[in-house]
Amino acid sequence: MGDINTLISRCEELAFDLNFTHAKEWKKADASRVIVGYMPIYFPREIIHAAGGLPVAIFGGGDRKQIIKGDAYYQSYICHIPRSIIDMALDKHFDGFDGFLFPSICDVLRNLSGIFRTKGFGKFVKYMDFPQNFLPEVGGVFYQDEMRHVLHYIKEINGLEVTPERLNHSIALYNKNRSLIEFIYDIREKYPWRLSMKDWYHILRAGTVIPVEEHNEILEQVAQYVKDNVGQRQDKVKVVLSGAFCEQPSVGLIRSVEEAGCYIVDDDLQLGSRMIIGDIDANTNEPLAAIAHAYIYQSRYSSSIYDVENPKEYRLAKIVEERNADGVIFASASFCDPSLLDAPIFQNAFDRMGIRYIAFQFSENINQFKVIKEQVGAFSDSIKLWEDEPMPVES
Amino acid sequence: MAPQDVIKERSMILQKEMIEGLFNDLEKAHETGKKVCYTFVPGNLSELIRTFDMLPVYPEINALQSAMRKKSAAYIKEAERHAHSEDVCTYVKCDVGMLMKGNIGPTGQKLPPPDILLLSYTGCFTFMKWFETLKREYPNAEVVMIHTPYQEGGKMTPEMINYMVKQMHEEVIPKMERVSGVKYDENKLKKILEFSKEAEDWITKIFETPKHKPSPIDAYFAGVYYIGPINIGFRGTPEAVEYYKELYSEIQERIRLGLGPVTPEGEMKEEKFRLVVEGPPNWTSFREFWKIFYDMGAVIVASSYTKVGGVYDLGWRHDPEKPLQSLAEYCMNCYTNLNIPQRIDLLTKCIEEYQADGYVTNSIKSCNSFSAGQLAMMREIEDKLEIPVGFIESDLVDPRYFSYSNIKNRLESYFQMLSQRKMMEAEEAH
Numbered sequence: 001m002g003d004i005n006t007l008i009s010r011c012e013e014l015a016f017d018l019n020f021t022h023a024k025e026w027k028k029a030d031a032s033r034v035i036v037g038y039m040p041i042y043f044p045r046e047i048i049h050a051a052g053g054l055p056v057a058i059f060g061g062g063d064r065k066q067i068i069k070g071d072a073y074y075q076s077y078i079c080h081i082p083r084s085i086i087d088m089a090l091d092k093h094f095d096g097f098d099g100f101l102f103p104s105i106c107d108v109l110r111n112l113s114g115i116f117r118t119k120g121f122g123k124f125v126k127y128m129d130f131p132q133n134f135l136p137e138v139g140g141v142f143y144q145d146e147m148r149h150v151l152h153y154i155k156e157i158n159g160l161e162v163t164p165e166r167l168n169h170s171i172a173l174y175n176k177n178r179s180l181i182e183f184i185y186d187i188r189e190k191y192p193w194r195l196s197m198k199d200w201y202h203i204l205r206a207g208t209v210i211p212v213e214e215h216n217e218i219l220e221q222v223a224q225y226v227k228d229n230v231g232q233r234q235d236k237v238k239v240v241l242s243g244a245f246c247e248q249p250s251v252g253l254i255r256s257v258e259e260a261g262c263y264i265v266d267d268d269l270q271l272g273s274r275m276i277i278g279d280i281d282a283n284t285n286e287p288l289a290a291i292a293h294a295y296i297y298q299s300r301y302s303s304s305i306y307d308v309e310n311p312k313e314y315r316l317a318k319i320v321e322e323r324n325a326d327g328v329i330f331a332s333a334s335f336c337d338p339s340l341l342d343a344p345i346f347q348n349a350f351d352r353m354g355i356r357y358i359a360f361q362f363s364e365n366i367n368q369f370k371v372i373k374e375q376v377g378a379f380s381d382s383i384k385l386w387e388d389e390p391m392p393v394e395s
Numbered sequence: 396m397a398p399q400d401v402i403k404e405r406s407m408i409l410q411k412e413m414i415e416g417l418f419n420d421l422e423k424a425h426e427t428g429k430k431v432c433y434t435f436v437p438g439n440l441s442e443l444i445r446t447f448d449m450l451p452v453y454p455e456i457n458a459l460q461s462a463m464r465k466k467s468a469a470y471i472k473e474a475e476r477h478a479h480s481e482d483v484c485t486y487v488k489c490d491v492g493m494l495m496k497g498n499i500g501p502t503g504q505k506l507p508p509p510d511i512l513l514l515s516y517t518g519c520f521t522f523m524k525w526f527e528t529l530k531r532e533y534p535n536a537e538v539v540m541i542h543t544p545y546q547e548g549g550k551m552t553p554e555m556i557n558y559m560v561k562q563m564h565e566e567v568i569p570k571m572e573r574v575s576g577v578k579y580d581e582n583k584l585k586k587i588l589e590f591s592k593e594a595e596d597w598i599t600k601i602f603e604t605p606k607h608k609p610s611p612i613d614a615y616f617a618g619v620y621y622i623g624p625i626n627i628g629f630r631g632t633p634e635a636v637e638y639y640k641e642l643y644s645e646i647q648e649r650i651r652l653g654l655g656p657v658t659p660e661g662e663m664k665e666e667k668f669r670l671v672v673e674g675p676p677n678w679t680s681f682r683e684f685w686k687i688f689y690d691m692g693a694v695i696v697a698s699s700y701t702k703v704g705g706v707y708d709l710g711w712r713h714d715p716e717k718p719l720q721s722l723a724e725y726c727m728n729c730y731t732n733l734n735i736p737q738r739i740d741l742l743t744k745c746i747e748e749y750q751a752d753g754y755v756t757n758s759i760k761s762c763n764s765f766s767a768g769q770l771a772m773m774r775e776i777e778d779k780l781e782i783p784v785g786f787i788e789s790d791l792v793d794p795r796y797f798s799y800s801n802i803k804n805r806l807e808s809y810f811q812m813l814s815q816r817k818m819m820e821a822e823e824a825h
C-alpha cells in the first residue's frame with residue numbers, strides 16, 4: 001500500500017479538477033470511449049459503464065470557481081449549483097463530454113436540462129425521469145425504458161452493443177464499489193478518528209470522476225488502512241449530516257463541522273454513490289430489470305423520491321439509531337426546494353422523537369464559517385452536557 | 396346600461412354561481428356523504444374525480460384567493476413558525492398556515508378534510524412535498540400518486556403514455572373506487588370528456604380573440620378569471636360549456652364594437668402596447684399590479700400562465716374515445732410539463748401570431764418550476780425575435796416580496812423603451 005496521505009492528496013486533486021483531465025485522458029486512449037456527465041444525485045452508472053462510457057459526476061464549481069457568466073442565467077433566489085454548472089459549461093470545462101444526464105431531483109435541475117438542450121451542449125442531453133410509482137410492472141418497466149433511452153444515445157455515438165454480459169460485469173463492479181464504501185462507513189461509525197470526514201469526502205468524490213475499477217483499488221487501500229488502529233480519539237459527538245445531497249458544501253465547511261466538535265458518521269453528501277443499498281443481481285439475463293428492481297426495493301430515502309408509504313423521517317431516524325449518532329445536522333443549500341421542503345417534516349418528527357438536531361443553510365461558494373462553527377460548537381457542547389443516550393426510534 | 400355590460404355580467408354571474416355551488420357542496424360534504432379529493436390545478440384529473448362523484452379542493456387556488464383577501468401574510472407566518480423555510484413556494488406555506496388556523500376557505504366556509512389526496516405532479520416537484528406534508532396532517536386520507544413524466548424530449552412517447560395509463564389502471568382507479576365506494580364507469584367518463592372537449596374548443600377561441608386589434612380582452616389579468624372554471628373542476632360539465640359560450644359571445648360583441656379590454660376601472664381606452672407575459676401573476680397586489688399595465692395602455696395578448704391548466708392552442712383536446720390515454724396526455728401537456736425549448740417555441744409563436752410589441756417575464760421568487768430557466772428563455776427569445784424584453788420580480792402570495800415601486804420603475808422604463816422603438820419604427824416606415 002502506498003502512503004495514505006499521498007493517496008488522499010491524489011483523490012483531492014481528482015475530485016476538484018474542474019477540467020476533468022483524468023476522464024479526458026481516459027477517453028483519449030480508445031476511440032470508442034465516451035464521457036457522460038451526470039448531475040447529482042443518483043444515476044445508474046452501471047449502464048454507462050457497460051456502454052463503454054465513463055460516468056462523470058458534475059457537482060458544480062464549489063468554492064473553486066468564481067461565477068461570472070452563470071449569474072446572468074439564474075435569478076439570485078435560485079440555488080448556486082445550476083449557475084456554476086452553466087458557468088463551467090460556457091467556460092468549456094465540459095468540452096470532450098459526449099452527453100449529459102439530468103436525473104429527476106427538482107425543478108431547477110430539470111429546467112437546467114432544457115438550457116443545456118437549447119445551448120446545444122454535448123451530443124445528447126437526457127432528463128431522466130425516475131419513476132415515482134413503485135410497482136415493478138409499472139414504474140419498473142418505465143425505468144427500464146428510460147435506461148434504454150440512454151443506452152440508445154450512447155450507441156448512436158460509439159455503436160457499441162450492450163449485452164447482458166457486459167451489464168452484469170458492470171453491475172458487479174459497482175456492487176463492489178458500494179460494498180467497500182459501506183465497509184468504510186461502518187468502520188468510521190465506530191472509529192471516526194481513523195479517517196477524517198474531509199479526507200473521506202475527497203476519496204469518495206474522486207470515485208465520481210474516474211473509472212470504477214480505479215476507484216475500487218483506491219477503496220481497497222483505504223479499507224486496509226482504516227482496519228488498523230490509526231488516529232487519535234477526540235472528545236467529539238457523532239452526528240449524521242443530512243440535506244446536502246445536491247449542491248455540496250465546501251470542504252472547508254465540512255472541516256469546520258468536525259473542528260467544532262462533531263464526527264460526521266453518516267451523510268447524504270454523495271448520495272449517488274450509495275443510493276442502492278446492498279448488491280444488485282449481477283447474474284441475470286435481464287440486468288436492466290435487476291437495476292430497476294434495486295431502485296424500487298433497495299433505495300436509500302431521498303428528497304427526490306416520493307415515498308409516502310415509507311416515511312423518510314423514520315428512515316433517517318433509523319440511520320441515526322444504527323450509527324449510534326447523538327444528533328443530526330440539517331444542512332441545506334440555500335434555496336434548495338427539496339431539502340427545505342422536507343425540513344419541517346424531519347424537524348417536527350424529530351421534536352416528537354426527541355432526536356437532537358440543528359439546521360443551517362449554506363451555498364457551495366461560501367468560505368466564511370464562523371457562524372456555522374459557533375452553532376455547531378454549541379450543539380455539540382449541549383449534547384456533551386446532556387449526556388443523554390440517543391432516543392429509541394418510533395416506527 | 397350598455398348592452399355589453401349586461402352580457403358581461405351574465406358570464407360573471409355564471410362563474411360566481413358555479414364556484415359558490417362548489418364551496419356550498421364542500422361545506423355540506425359531511426352531511427351528504429360526498430368524498431373530498433384534494434388535488435392540484437396543473438394536470439388535474441377533474442373528469443376522473445367527477446366520474447367517482449367526488450368534490451375537488453385545490454389548495455393552490457385557496458392560497459391565491461387567501462392572498463387576494465389579504466390573509467396570506469398571517470398564514471405564511473404561521474407556517475414559518477413551524478419550521479417552514481422562508482425560501483420555498485409560498486403557496487405551500489399559505490395553505491399549511493390556513494390549515495393550522497382552522498382550514499377556513501376563501502369563501503369563509505370551513506373546508507372539509509380530504510378523503511383522498513390525488514397527486515399528479517405535473518411539472519412541479521413542490522406538489523410532491525406539499526402532499527407529503529398534508530399526508531402527515533391528514534393521516535387518514537388515502538394518497539394516490541400519478542407520476543407524470545416530463546416532456547424532456549419535447550414529445551410524449553408511447554412509453555410515457557403507457558406508463559401513465561398503467562398507473563391509472565393499477566393504482567389510481569382502484570384507490571378512487573375504494574375511497575368513493577363508486578365503481579369505475581368508463582361510459583360515464585366518456586360523456587364527461589365530451590364536455591371537456593367542447594369547453595376546450597371554446598377557451599381556445601376565447602384566447603385567440605386578442606389577435607384582433609385592439610385586443611378585446613386582457614389574456615393575463617382577466618385571463619386568470621377566464622381559466623377559473625376549466626381549471627377548478629368544471630371542465631367536463633355543461634355549466635362550463637355554457638359559461639365559455641357566453642363569455643365568447645360577450646367578447647365577440649366587444650370586437651364588433653371595436654372595444655378594448657375591461658379593467659377594474661372600466662374600459663381601456665387606447666391600446667398602446669401589446670405584450671406577451673411569462674410567469675404567474677402576483678396575487679397579493681393583483682389590482683395594483685394590473686393597474687401599472689393598463690395605465691400605460693399595455694394589454695397582455697397572450698400569457699403562459701393561462702396555460703398551466705392545459706395547453707389547448709396547439710390543438711390538443713381530450714378525446715372521449717380514448718379516455719384514459721387522453722387523461723394521460725392532458726397531464727403531460729400542461730405548460731410547466733413542457734421542456735424549456737418547447738416553452739420558448741410556444742412563447743415565440745404567441746409573440747408572432749399575436750403581433751406583440753414586447754415580452755415580459757414576471758419571475759416568481761419561490762416558484763422554481765416557472766423561474767429556473769426564465770432568464771435563458773428571455774435571452775433566446777430576444778435574440779431570435781429581436782424584441783424588447785422586460786423583467787420583473789415578485790412573489791405569488793407573500794406580500795413581503797412585492798415591491799410596488801421597484802416593479803413600477805422597471806415597467807415604466809420598459810414602456811419608455813417600447814415607445815421609442817415604436818417611434819423609430821414609424822419614422823423608418825415613412
Ligand code: SF4
Pocket residue numbers: 079080081082105106107108109246247333335336337338339
Ligand atoms: S441544490 Fe436543491 S434546488 Fe438546487 S438543483 Fe440541487 S436539488 Fe435542486
Ligand code: SF4
Pocket residue numbers: 455484485486487518519520521522731761762763764765791
Ligand atoms: S412551485 Fe410553482 S408550480 Fe409549484 S406549486 Fe408552487 S407556484 Fe405552483
